[in-house]
Amino acid sequence: MSKCSVRHLSLLGSPLKRRCFLKGCNMSTTALLNGSDMGRVVTLDNMNPHLRVMEYAVRGPLVIRASQIEKELASGVKKPFSEVIKANIGDAHAMGQSPITFIRQVVALVSYPVLLDSPDFPDDCKERARVILGGCKGGSAGAYTDSCGIEVIRRHVAAYIEKRDGGIPSDYSNIILSNGASESIRAVMKLLINKSKDGLNNGVMIPKPQYPLYSASIAEYGLEQLNYYLDEDNGWGLDISELERSVNEARKRCNPRAIVIINPGNPTGQVLSRQNIEDVIKFAHREKLFIFADEVYQENVYAKGSQFHSFKKVLMELGEPYSGMEMASFLSSSKGYMGECGLRGGYAEVINLDPKVRAVLEKSISAKLCPTVIGQTVMDVIVNPPVPGEPSYDLFMSQKKAVLESLSQRATMVAETFNSIPKMKCNIVQGAMYAFPQIMLPEKAIEKAKSLGQAPDVFYAFQLLEKTGICVVPGSGFGQRPGTYHFRTTILPQPEKLKMMLEKFREFQTDFIREYS
Template structure:
């Protein structure tokens, strides 16, 4: 999509993969020093070894220090941080630990609608029951406590809900939860004895004016011992998103708060059977501990990071504005992440045609759009949506001029679609 890799991260990775580059005059000294430090700590001084110790001891120490800095000094223990092969594996590993059938009832996992589809797959894979709660589209896709309680109480008639999953920022919604909302979620989890699972992989991709990322852990501890000593929390992060965007390197982490030692021991054991590629772990360490002020690469690193966020902000505003110009399309403000999730009006005639073909109406719309324009959108039904509403997800990562062309084509096609099926 045109986003360039972070120069410093790739330089360090290149040196670690080919240490002869330590002799190159074209690479900055701080990149070389980082590579030297890493090569001292990896097994045999090479990224070609298994490097289990690096993933179990060295990198979690860096992560704990990063989390402490991020959260303003709230303590983080390296033993509570576990490395994973990306966020997807982290989700599967963590959720699988809570699954047990009790009194004939399966474990329920509460997940927002809409949500990242990987959660549905993970819940099926581990043999749990998916418990949907609807986000409030009219209020910018925020969680509604009354709606979560409705879903919870209904689910308790047929399963045992144990986990409440929250994505912040949201995929596909682009919503960034404010502090008040996070506090409400924590209080609810405490009252209902739910494990909080905070998906925070887009935490570095917040760009809307007045919006800030608040980690669930930071808010939890600032609410006092009543919550910080009792609410169980698991949070995840990954190198795949934001300005780093090294999805192919495959590395993520989980941090555990108020989780019993026996459970952590099992999770640490499972990590031995699937630790990430060493280059992925190196990228994770660099993402969490970037160049510092005064180092040769600092200015360029910060300029590249800010340029990425500025470009996302420009493209988010462009997407929102152009889609809202089209009659029958409504797009909420995009505050973070990399997607828009607009609601579209689909005429009754088109709904009936889609049903006759055994398709969801938004799938029908997206397939016809693909046939006529070559543009691929993901229908809203893949993420879940309030019955009777229709959406699609659009990533706004393309270069601006190409994105304008895509958005114009979508607007024109939607108008034509409405006329055809009016």
């Protein structure tokens, strides 16, 4: 290693020393990190190109800057605000939501079985914990489980799905437990990585706007992203003619193999009607597409007249030939009334898969050993909650009801406020945890953004962060029709903080429009 390289290594921890001060050296620490003088084995030029291009907007540059601002505030730097409000991600507990007591009690007992002898825990919590521990090797949450999860929990998930869908059977062998829904979504999507005999990639249809997990995973896996636009003017509805446009254009360059539906919608908050779901299923059958039904917000339905219908139920009730279609549906403990993002519980129900393909899927999953037992425990409690007559029932129901009623009120507050602010409009938040308002940016602001090398909505979001401390995600991170600008914000801040946040939005938007008009 050169004398200069040694000197550079000593500088890497210092943000203030960007360039070597040895006489005659022009090497920056950035150049060193890129491997120009170190003979790196892995460089930007030879690393996996799919990882280079993948992006994940909800944890992008704005969030990095928000974290920097938090540190600046903590160090005494004066800002026109006293705190950063991270409305960029659906993290309920980070926004002040209290845990559901029953969930945490069962988790505590499974984690530390000595507490099973404590009189401080209700008997129904203890019974749930004993059943889960009985499914663990050695009776311990510290042991590996089967790769697809603890059998008794998978059976409970199947029973939950069957009850939810009005008695339509669910086979526990079709249930895959995972570390959050995202892990099982990615596990199933990996099945699609392939090329046709003529060298064309497989493609996955995703909505625009969409949750960036899908675009990021598609990029990482080297698949083709096929966009279909949701109809903002009709409550972010799903137009079958738009699906047909998308798939017909895609066939010129790839093989469409799957369609992703997010219901209730993220980031748009719409809830699909049953008729819309039937139309999508028939379209997917006609085009021979595997269905990804992202239903992690199925508990989060607020708007009057809106109702959640599972794709599995509708598909089965349509009968043959639709009931034989391949589909995977997903649920997560991170959303709903639970908001247990950090405990990483989730499941997939994968139906009508070729048994040989199913074996390969399980082999792939086994390479990850198993999902966390704590996450599996949370999922068990969600699908097997207290029932009338059990000691925890009343408290559980009151907590669940309070969370969902508060979210419903906040959903209304957010949409009504945005619609009262000049140059903004927002569809009703029918479900999920987000609003996706449109902002009508002045031409002067668009030109300013271009001069800075930023997308206009990115410029807007950075200005919002620097002047108010509110961190949102620009609409370009989710996809939007050309010429329109949006941002996604959660509805998760607690009511008083949300009210304050919305008033900051009003003041910022008014000043922004005045400055750039």
